Amino acid sequence: xxxxxxxxxxxxxxxxxxxxxxxxxxxxxxxxxxxxxxxxxxxxxxxxxxxxxxxxxxxxxxxxxxxxxxxxxxxxxxxxxxxxxxxxxxxxxxxxxxxxxxxxxxxxxxxxxxxxxxxxxxxxxxxxxxxxxxxxxxxxxxxxxxxxxxxxxxxxxxxxxxxxxxxxxxxxxxxxxxxxxxxxxxxxxxxxxxxxxxxxxxxxxxxxxxxxxxxxxxxxxxxxxxxxxxxxxxxxxxxxxxxxxxxxxxxxxxxxxxxxxxxxxxxxxxxxxxxxxxxxxxxxxxxxxxxxxxxxxxxxxxxxxxxxxxxxxxxxxxxxxxxxxxxxxxxxxxxxxxxxxxxxxxxxxxxxxxxxxxxxxxxxxxxxxxxxxxxxxxxxxxxxxxxxxxxxxxxxxxx
Numbered sequence: 001x002x003x004x005x006x007x008x009x010x011x012x013x014x015x016x017x018x019x020x021x022x023x024x025x026x027x028x029x030x031x032x033x034x035x036x037x038x039x040x041x042x043x044x045x046x047x048x049x050x051x052x053x054x055x056x057x058x059x060x061x062x063x064x065x066x067x068x069x070x071x072x073x074x075x076x077x078x079x080x081x082x083x084x085x086x087x088x089x090x091x092x093x094x095x096x097x098x099x100x101x102x103x104x105x106x107x108x109x110x111x112x113x114x115x116x117x118x119x120x121x122x123x124x125x126x127x128x129x130x131x132x133x134x135x136x137x138x139x140x141x142x143x144x145x146x147x148x149x150x151x152x153x154x155x156x157x158x159x160x161x162x163x164x165x166x167x168x169x170x171x172x173x174x175x176x177x178x179x180x181x182x183x184x185x186x187x188x189x190x191x192x193x194x195x196x197x198x199x200x201x202x203x204x205x206x207x208x209x210x211x212x213x214x215x216x217x218x219x220x221x222x223x224x225x226x227x228x229x230x231x232x233x234x235x236x237x238x239x240x241x242x243x244x245x246x247x248x249x250x251x252x253x254x255x256x257x258x259x260x261x262x263x264x265x266x267x268x269x270x271x272x273x274x275x276x277x278x279x280x281x282x283x284x285x286x287x288x289x290x291x292x293x294x295x296x297x298x299x300x301x302x303x304x305x306x307x308x309x310x311x312x313x314x315x316x317x318x319x320x321x322x323x324x325x326x327x328x329x330x331x332x333x334x335x336x337x338x339x340x341x342x343x344x345x346x347x348x349x350x351x352x353x354x355x356x357x358x359x360x361x362x363x364x365x366x367x368x369x370x371x372x373x374x375x376x377x378x379x380x381x382x383x384x385x386x387x388x389x390x391x392x393x394x395x396x397x398x399x
Contacts, residue, residue: 004365055373071095076356077179093369100179106134120288127304135198178206208246214279246273253278274331280305308359312337323351341375
């Protein structure tokens with residue numbers, strides 16, 4: 001029995017009807033206590049969670065961009081924006097975690113309410129607006145090692161184990177990505193310098209970096225996906241990127257195919273490490289939820305991006321398109337609507353080398369990652385495959 005799905009989630013979502021943003025803050029506070037392991041009882045709870053949520057397996061380990069990943073399931077940006085609990089994520093089985101979105105200037109984000117559960121659709125609508133403490137605060141937190149697993153600056157990484165034989169070894173090899181956004185107060189024409197300022201502050205501390213030009217919640221941000229705008233941002237960042245940190249771009253699911261092709265051409269021209277597909281969608285097609293209870297407004301009248309199940313198929317289509325267009329030469333991190341092993345497997349077959357979850361983890365709970373990882377190994381064995389990399393881009397036949 002999954003106590004989260006049977007008891008905790010119904011209580012939070014429907015019983016107490018806890019505000020989603022308040023629940024998020026409370027979850028971060030709990031995770032902070034858990035991560036500090038300040039007394040024997042907390043340490044015991046931490047260790048029990050680590051044992052029950054993790055699933056180390058050698059078939060799931062891979063090296064990408066010279067970084068060792070214990071497994072392909074990562075936490076997407078948005079949950080731990082300010083790196084408050086950056087060391088806790090291996091405890092829940094994650095193979096990597098992405099902090100942010102962080103901006104050069106600290107900002108409060110959009111007015112509340114700005115986060116809504118669409119329970120009938122197993123989705124979340126958010127218009128947070130990159131609320132965060134700023135790049136300098138994140139750099140300071142990471143530089144002081146305010147997390148359980150210390151980060152090595154300048155890309156010096158502790159070697160990963162040959163065999164994923166223990167939770168402890170997995171925790172030592174949990175790469176950290178940092179997702180960069182544009183500050184709201186920065187004019188669009190100065191976007192490149194804004195991204196550059198954040199990158200300069202944070203480049204010693206991230207294993208990889210993401211240029212986020214696809215959130216629908218900062219005015220005009222998505223216009224930066226246009227080839228001429230994105231070209232300048234990537235030129236400036238790669239000129240600064242002397243350490244050759246892996247640099248990726250995160251794209252929207254709502255782009256036309258020709259626009260994605262233009263971004264792929266830029267990615268290859270600037271020797272980007274990969275693409276994250278995709279961010280939230282502004283589409284409201286086929287939603288079961290008609291009205292937002294907290295505001296009384298029709299969902300079609302509410303601004304923001306939707307994540308979760310409604311995004312699942314479109315993000316997989318985008319992954320497949322990118323993989324086919326680049327013939328598998330540009331690694332993809334797939335994100336959008338992953339709740340089960342079937343969801344994860346579909347994205348891997350479509351061409352994703354790594355995956356990220358957020359909304360699925362909120363709905364499915366702390367044991368979701370373990371269930372997905374076990375399911376991936378079962379599917380590998382059923383196909384006669386020995387390693388997760390062999391499944392990338394195989395297609396949907398015989399899934």
